[in-house]
Amino acid sequence: MKKSVTLGVVFLVLGVVSAILVLPMITSNVPHELRRSKSIRTHTDQQEMNGVDYLFVGNSVIMNGIDCRHFDEISSTVSYNLSSTGQTLSESIMVVDSVGEFSGTIVLGITRAFLCSSSILTPETKSSAYAVYDYEMSDDCREILTKLSDTTFLSVYDKPSWRRDLDSRWMLRGAIDIKMRQTLRRDIDFSKAINDLKFPSPYSKKAKASLVEREIESVFGNNGLSAIHPNKIEAIEMLGKMVKSRGGKLVLLLQPEHPWTEKIYSAVEEEQFQNSVQSLTPQNFTIIDTTRLLAEDQFYDALHPSAEGAKLLTERIYRQLR
Amino acid sequence: MLFHTIPFLVLFICIVVGFAFFKQSNGRKNLLLLASYIFYGWWSPAFVLLIIYSTIVDYFIGRKIFNSSDARVRKKWLVISLCANLLVLGFFKYANFFRDSAVWLANQFGTEWSYSHLNIILPVGISFYTFQTISYSVDIYRREISPAKSFRDFALFVGFFPQLIAGPIVRAKDFIPQLCHRPSLNFTQTNVVLFLRGLAKKVLIAENIAPFVDRVFENPEAWPSVVIWIAVVCFAVQIYCDFSGYSEMAIAIAAMLGYTLCRNFDRPYFSMDPSEFWRKWHISLSSWLRDYLYIPLGGNRGSNLFIVRNLCITMLLGGLWHGASWNFILWGAIHGVILTVHRYYSKFTPLSDRLRNTWIYKGMAMILMQYCVLVTWITFRIESFPSMWVALKKFVLFDFNLSLGGLGLGSMQIFSTFSFLGVFALLHVLGRLGVGVDSLMLKQKRIGFCLCMFFIGVVSVFFWPSEETPFIYFQF
Numbered sequence: 001m002k003k004s005v006t007l008g009v010v011f012l013v014l015g016v017v018s019a020i021l022v023l024p025m026i027t028s029n030v031p032h033e034l035r036r037s038k039s040i041r042t043h044t045d046q047q048e049m050n051g052v053d054y055l056f057v058g059n060s061v062i063m064n065g066i067d068c069r070h071f072d073e074i075s076s077t078v079s080y081n082l083s084s085t086g087q088t089l090s091e092s093i094m095v096v097d098s099v100g101e102f103s104g105t106i107v108l109g110i111t112r113a114f115l116c117s118s119s120i121l122t123p124e125t126k127s128s129a130y131a132v133y134d135y136e137m138s139d140d141c142r143e144i145l146t147k148l149s150d151t152t153f154l155s156v157y158d159k160p161s162w163r164r165d166l167d168s169r170w171m172l173r174g175a176i177d178i179k180m181r182q183t184l185r186r187d188i189d190f191s192k193a194i195n196d197l198k199f200p201s202p203y204s205k206k207a208k209a210s211l212v213e214r215e216i217e218s219v220f221g222n223n224g225l226s227a228i229h230p231n232k233i234e235a236i237e238m239l240g241k242m243v244k245s246r247g248g249k250l251v252l253l254l255q256p257e258h259p260w261t262e263k264i265y266s267a268v269e270e271e272q273f274q275n276s277v278q279s280l281t282p283q284n285f286t287i288i289d290t291t292r293l294l295a296e297d298q299f300y301d302a303l304h305p306s307a308e309g310a311k312l313l314t315e316r317i318y319r320q321l322r
Numbered sequence: 323m324l325f326h327t328i329p330f331l332v333l334f335i336c337i338v339v340g341f342a343f344f345k346q347s348n349g350r351k352n353l354l355l356l357a358s359y360i361f362y363g364w365w366s367p368a369f370v371l372l373i374i375y376s377t378i379v380d381y382f383i384g385r386k387i388f389n390s391s392d393a394r395v396r397k398k399w400l401v402i403s404l405c406a407n408l409l410v411l412g413f414f415k416y417a418n419f420f421r422d423s424a425v426w427l428a429n430q431f432g433t434e435w436s437y438s439h440l441n442i443i444l445p446v447g448i449s450f451y452t453f454q455t456i457s458y459s460v461d462i463y464r465r466e467i468s469p470a471k472s473f474r475d476f477a478l479f480v481g482f483f484p485q486l487i488a489g490p491i492v493r494a495k496d497f498i499p500q501l502c503h504r505p506s507l508n509f510t511q512t513n514v515v516l517f518l519r520g521l522a523k524k525v526l527i528a529e530n531i532a533p534f535v536d537r538v539f540e541n542p543e544a545w546p547s548v549v550i551w552i553a554v555v556c557f558a559v560q561i562y563c564d565f566s567g568y569s570e571m572a573i574a575i576a577a578m579l580g581y582t583l584c585r586n587f588d589r590p591y592f593s594m595d596p597s598e599f600w601r602k603w604h605i606s607l608s609s610w611l612r613d614y615l616y617i618p619l620g621g622n623r624g625s626n627l628f629i630v631r632n633l634c635i636t637m638l639l640g641g642l643w644h645g646a647s648w649n650f651i652l653w654g655a656i657h658g659v660i661l662t663v664h665r666y667y668s669k670f671t672p673l674s675d676r677l678r679n680t681w682i683y684k685g686m687a688m689i690l691m692q693y694c695v696l697v698t699w700i701t702f703r704i705e706s707f708p709s710m711w712v713a714l715k716k717f718v719l720f721d722f723n724l725s726l727g728g729l730g731l732g733s734m735q736i737f738s739t740f741s742f743l744g745v746f747a748l749l750h751v752l753g754r755l756g757v758g759v760d761s762l763m764l765k766q767k768r769i770g771f772c773l774c775m776f777f778i779g780v781v782s783v784f785f786w787p788s789e790e791t792p793f794i795y796f797q798f
Contacts, residue, residue: 002509003768004511004768004771004772005509005510005511005514007768007771007772008511008514008771008772008775009514009775010772011772011773011775011776011779012518012775012776012778012779013779014776014779015775015776015777015778015779015780015782015783016779016780016782016783017779018776018779018780019779019780019782019783019784020783023783023784124788125788166783167788169783169784169785169786169788170788172784172785173530173735173738173785174735174738176737176738176741177735177736177737177738179737180737181737218544
């Protein structure tokens with residue numbers, strides 16, 4: 001009996017050790033909602049970026065809103081859409097950092113919420129995914145994230161690599177969720193959403209008006225989004241400087257908002273925000289404001305532009321950039 | 323210090339190594355006592371003094387009670403013991419609660435009392451070891467046991483680390499006689515498997531379900547009935563796995579050290595009536611309440627109204643034991659009502675035994691009982707009465723809004739939560755049918771057993787939660 005117990009405990013420990021050893025291999029390959037970040041990483045090496053003129057980064061609004069195929073056609077340039085679902089400003093900075101030397105233009109899509117809030121922490125799970133997918137953090141990038149006070153991101157990268165590998169185990173659980181989500185959300189082409197670096201546009205289902213209203217209330221309501229937080233602008237200036245030093249240019253794109261958000265913001269808040277934008281005198285980036293560009297029928301839901309909206313947005317950006 | 327942490331592993335290894343050096347009973351018991359105080363002091367060294375205070379008071383009072391032949395004197399010492407214990411418990415756990423409630427009540431009558439909240443830290447496990455020491459004094463008073471032979475033995479009974487923080491609440495008559503024997507290491511397959519079963523329940527099931535539950539109950543107003551239902555079921559599984567898992571780990575560790583602790587759970591979610599539920603849920607507490615509160619109040623003797631009174635007082639105080647908050651009292655009160663209704667339904671219903679033994683009756687009884695249990699879990703989980711009311715309404719008055727779109731699907735890990743729930747349900751039913759994973763493991767030959775352990779090691783790493791969720795019963 002004692003021998004069985006001893007052997008059993010030995011095998012238990014062996015199981016634990018084996019799992020820890022194979023974990024990095026598994027987590028970097030399991031299907032996961034953050035797989036797009038891995039897809040982006042595999043394309044941001046130097047060779048892939050040669051000859052690319054424009055890069056777009058940001059969240060799912062950019063995924064649905066910027067059609068790089070159409071952009072390439074009208075501009076006769078080469079562009080990539082490196083946005084991903086829920087991409088925070090910190091994540092966008094990591095993506096830009098991973099590009100390295102780049103002589104083209106980087107368009108950073110940003111929401112009013114990001115600009116006006118004091119700090120937005122990237123969830124630890126997302127931060128650890130970047131570590132699993134081999135995103136490195138340069139000193140410049142670290143400085144910018146410190147300015148943004150994204151302590152979660154920084155703390156993940158401060159951990160030793162074995163600890164990061166171990167912490168990535170949450171992705172196994174995430175794989176169950178994404179697989180079920182893929183089964184239920186037939187309206188979302190997950191493969192395209194993960195792998196398409198031109199026009200991923202994961203959302204294509206028109207939502208009911210009542211749902212749009214509820215979503216707008218929950219996303220935009222009670223946020224007090226009127227004044228741009230100076231920290232954010234300083235961080236974007238630092239990013240612009242970093243991009244400049246690597247040969248490129250940075251453009252800050254204020255993303256389109258559903259027109260019904262006008263009912264959420266008071267007139268004072270709206271005026272305050274517009275004044276904030278007007279009063280910006282950026283040294284290291286330029287601004288394109290598309291906040292009120294799209295009409296309500298040019299959105300699929302509370303956040304995401306429709307195909308028509310994407311065309312309009314893409315063309316507007318091209319006209320402003322040329 | 324939790325059982326599934328590195329510091330505890332180190333402490334346990336030190337105990338095992340220490341047993342190799344200390345062959346005599348006294349040496350080993352001293353080592354266990356020291357380890358127990360280190361275990362408790364890991365959380366807060368200062369509160370070790372509180373346990374020592376309870377130990378000293380009740381040890382000497384126990385001897386006074388035993389040595390006196392005058393019933394009045396014995397009663398006097400018992401009252402002193404009860405006051406000494408309950409005052410300490412009352413101060414640390416209920417001082418702010420009673421004060422806040424009194425001020426609130428006074429303010430309803432127009433007074434404008436203002437006060438500053440006392441900054442009192444609740445010592446972990448105080449409810450558990452206080453009840454243990456009370457039972458010791460009462461059992462001596464009732465002449466059911468003799469006092470512990472030595473102060474060290476009594477101190478070990480009070481502070482024995484496996485059950486110190488969260489039970490099972492051990493009775494002196496069950497534990498102290500075991501101290502006559504030399505503690506010895508007892509690493510059997512049964513004990514190891516029991517520990518792993520508890521660990522899996524607490525860490526792999528309860529802690530992985532917790533984030534979904536927390537997210538929904540943070541703001542129950544935002545969710546439709548179907549989500550509230552799912553969250554309540556998840557919470558029922560979470561609290562069961564959290565607490566029974568911890569109890570099983572405690573029992574296994576005690577067994578590895580040569581001591582037997584009582585079982586604390588017996589698959590309560592298969593209960594068909596409230597009496598059965600309370601015979602199977604937190605058995606050590608419910609039996610304590612029965613023996614030291616319900617029966618002394620009069621128990622089942624007397625008029626119907628008298629029995630109802632006894633039931634309700636017992637359940638109200640049982641609820642209050644769980645926490646210094648009105649929602650716990652409400653939880654206890656609802657269970658009191660359920661017990662009362664069941665008592666009179668059983669007494670007056672004309673159903674025959676033959677009918678009661680049919681599968682249909684048993685199935686319906688089980689469903690009804692568990693529905694009631696789920697309702698009470700809402701009051702247990704949500705402290706704020708407005709939010710509790712919203713959740714209760716949505717649970718009881720189903721709104722038939724089956725839209726899960728608001729969940730954002732993947733973002734709340736709902737499918738993986740269902741997976742853990744499904745695994746728990748399957749294993750729980752298999753266990754009830756006598757073919758649980760643990761019993762199958764124990765029947766395996768050596769190689770089969772080892773492969774099972776290997777698999778458990780792998781699964782534990784893969785699904786160990788990223789964030790530690792506090793053990794629910796620590797707050798009690």
